[in-house]
Amino acid sequence: MTLHDYLAHQQQLVDAQLDRLVPPETTPPETIHRAMRYSLFAGGKRIRPILCLEAARTVSDSAEGVFPVACALELVHTYSLIHDDLPALDNDDYRRGKLTNHKVFGDAMAILAGDALLTLAFEVLAKVEAPPGRKIRLIAELAAAAGTVGGMIGGQVADLEGEGKAPEPELLRTIHTAKTGAMLRASLRMGVVFAGGTKAQYNALSAYGEHIGLAFQIVDDILDVEQSSAALGKTAGKDAAQHKITFPAVYGLETSHRMAEEQCAHAHRVLAPFGDRARRLNELADHIVHRKS
Amino acid sequence: MTLHDYLAHQQQLVDAQLDRLVPPETTPPETIHRAMRYSLFAGGKRIRPILCLEAARTVSDSAEGVFPVACALELVHTYSLIHDDLPALDNDDYRRGKLTNHKVFGDAMAILAGDALLTLAFEVLAKVEAPPGRKIRLIAELAAAAGTVGGMIGGQVADLEGEGKAPEPELLRTIHTAKTGAMLRASLRMGVVFAGGTKAQYNALSAYGEHIGLAFQIVDDILDVEQSSAALGKTAGKDAAQHKITFPAVYGLETSHRMAEEQCAHAHRVLAPFGDRARRLNELADHIVHRKS
Numbered sequence: 059m060t061l062h063d064y065l066a067h068q069q070q071l072v073d074a075q076l077d078r079l080v081p082p083e084t085t086p087p088e089t090i091h092r093a094m095r096y097s098l099f100a101g102g103k104r105i106r107p108i109l110c111l112e113a114a115r116t117v118s119d120s121a122e123g124v125f126p127v128a129c130a131l132e133l134v135h136t137y138s139l140i141h142d143d144l145p146a147l148d149n150d151d152y153r154r155g156k157l158t159n160h161k162v163f164g165d166a167m168a169i170l171a172g173d174a175l176l177t178l179a180f181e182v183l184a185k186v187e188a189p190p191g192r193k194i195r196l197i198a199e200l201a202a203a204a205g206t207v208g209g210m211i212g213g214q215v216a217d218l219e220g221e222g223k224a225p226e227p228e229l230l231r232t233i234h235t236a237k238t239g240a241m242l243r244a245s246l247r248m249g250v251v252f253a254g255g256t257k258a259q260y261n262a263l264s265a266y267g268e269h270i271g272l273a274f275q276i277v278d279d280i281l282d283v284e285q286s287s288a289a290l291g292k293t294a295g296k297d298a299a300q301h302k303i304t305f306p307a308v309y310g311l312e313t314s315h316r317m318a319e320e321q322c323a324h325a326h327r328v329l330a331p332f333g334d335r336a337r338r339l340n341e342l343a344d345h346i347v348h349r350k351s
Numbered sequence: 352m353t354l355h356d357y358l359a360h361q362q363q364l365v366d367a368q369l370d371r372l373v374p375p376e377t378t379p380p381e382t383i384h385r386a387m388r389y390s391l392f393a394g395g396k397r398i399r400p401i402l403c404l405e406a407a408r409t410v411s412d413s414a415e416g417v418f419p420v421a422c423a424l425e426l427v428h429t430y431s432l433i434h435d436d437l438p439a440l441d442n443d444d445y446r447r448g449k450l451t452n453h454k455v456f457g458d459a460m461a462i463l464a465g466d467a468l469l470t471l472a473f474e475v476l477a478k479v480e481a482p483p484g485r486k487i488r489l490i491a492e493l494a495a496a497a498g499t500v501g502g503m504i505g506g507q508v509a510d511l512e513g514e515g516k517a518p519e520p521e522l523l524r525t526i527h528t529a530k531t532g533a534m535l536r537a538s539l540r541m542g543v544v545f546a547g548g549t550k551a552q553y554n555a556l557s558a559y560g561e562h563i564g565l566a567f568q569i570v571d572d573i574l575d576v577e578q579s580s581a582a583l584g585k586t587a588g589k590d591a592a593q594h595k596i597t598f599p600a601v602y603g604l605e606t607s608h609r610m611a612e613e614q615c616a617h618a619h620r621v622l623a624p625f626g627d628r629a630r631r632l633n634e635l636a637d638h639i640v641h642r643k644s
Binding site: 081085086087089090091094137141144146147164165166167169170172173174176177178180181183184185189190191193194197198200201202204205206207209211212214215216218219 | 374378379380382383384387430434437439440457458459460462463465466467469470471473474476477478482483484486487490491493494495497498499500502504505507508509511512
């Protein structure tokens with residue numbers, strides 16, 4: 059199966075699980091469940107869930123129970139997009155070519171829908187079929203990756219406060235390691251933890267997560283410069299307009315492209331001990347660096 | 352020790368634990384930790400943590416490790432206040448006589464500070480000193496009580512959507528059972544679960560939580576009508592101005608007072624089997640009904 063077909067199939071499986079885990083639109087209060095589902099099923103690529111699935115499969119032959127864990131990552135990712143798009147933050151009207159949550163449901167409901175998705179993520183993890191000790195590790199991983207100290211919220215704050223500051227490499231790295239890197243790394247780690255992987259496997263896939271996380275962000279910044287809004291499904295050129303610290307701003311486009319390739323090469327290197335088991339993770343690294351949107 | 356002195360002492364103990372659990376203001380990114388701490392230490396009465404502590408003490412003699420569990424409840428309560436006060440929701444400038452979070456730190460930081468407190472609550476529970484299976488039960492209780500189906504967010508949405516609707520008893524009960532009742536009941540339940548209480552103890556203290564939860568909300572609605580803004584430390588009379596469905600609006604003030612007393616009597620009744628062990632919980636029920644702010 060080509061990677062493209064494989065990813066499409068995995069997306070369908072993740073979507074089916076998400077549909078099962080989120081209350082239906084007919085459950086009162088209906089509005090909040092409609093709002094949660096609107097953003098959750100707005101065409102996300104399910105990168106975090108798929109990384110989690112692949113990490114579990116790379117270290118175990120019986121890891122199919124990992125799906126709810128993968129979904130918890132997407133619930134947190136979706137909450138962060140809804141809150142980031144709010145007028146008080148990035149003030150975006152479109153995401154993946156569709157109106158953002160608050161443009162459809164209003165700011166109040168968008169805030170609450172984000173809160174609800176975050177809360178649901180932990181409820182889902184508490185109910186995963188796994189030994190309690192393993193579930194606690196999953197919850198601790200997710201909370202840390204989404205939190206303020208080196209995690210997603212911390213990166214978001216550093217990013218907001220970095221607007222207009224001098225584009226220093228150190229600050230850039232700090233922001234992105236936290237803002238997108240922590241959750242991508244957690245996706246891999248949670249797959250390994252669920253599947254009962256060894257400490258060495260945990261460390262190797264953590265490193266893989268860090269490399270593709272950095273590559274992912276570099277490419278994101280490049281696409282914001284090089285692509286049109288239509289191709290991205292969101293407003294292009296916003297980073298420069300908001301004086302954000304980006305890889306192209308710090309290193310220039312050419313060096314940024316080279317850095318993304320280097321991170322990709324590092325990712326392949328740390329996967330070497332897994333041999334053919336890591337085939338899809340190797341393909342995903344290439345896919346992340348060469349994507350066009 | 353009088354209840355007043357006892358509560359003051361318990362508040363101090365809770366505050367000391369909260370201070371230990373939340374990153375210091377010097378930890379980067381500093382702003383978010385300042386924002387989290389600003390609302391967390393803005394004079395909260397710590398009702399939820401104290402209910403949790405007392406529930407644990409009522410069923411066990413060795414429950415002092417329950418403090419972080421109690422604090423997780425206050426982290427979630429504080430996040431909900433910060434988000435509720437936002438311009439997109441209740442648009443309140445003052446809370447407990449101090450400027451609300453967004454008035455000091457801006458809307459973006461207030462949204463993120465709320466998100467961070469919610470995330471931290473689950474991180475704290477994952478690290479509590481207790482058997483993993485018990486921790487999972489605590490996390491499931493908190494997530495459900497804070498969620499959309501019969502939980503806090505669900506109640507908040509029903510409340511928003513109820514503005515301007517006919518003041519029906521059924522709708523009123525639904526809103527408040529979810530909006531404030533679920534978290535108050537969870538405070539009791541989590542104390543029992545942490546302390547390893549029996550199913551019968553869990554059920555009895557759940558019922559106590561439901562009765563005082565309802566009493567608490569009735570009194571809140573009454574105070575909004577009868578007290579001045581200065582006495583409340585927040586804007587009085589807002590319920591009527593926003594056409595909220597309240598107990599005085601549905602039943603009138605006199606009947607509302609009587610209903611609060613009835614709930615208090617029910618609370619005492621379900622505590623009877625605990626005898627003197629439940630002394631403080633009995634006192635707390637009276638305290639909640641007779642408070643003036």
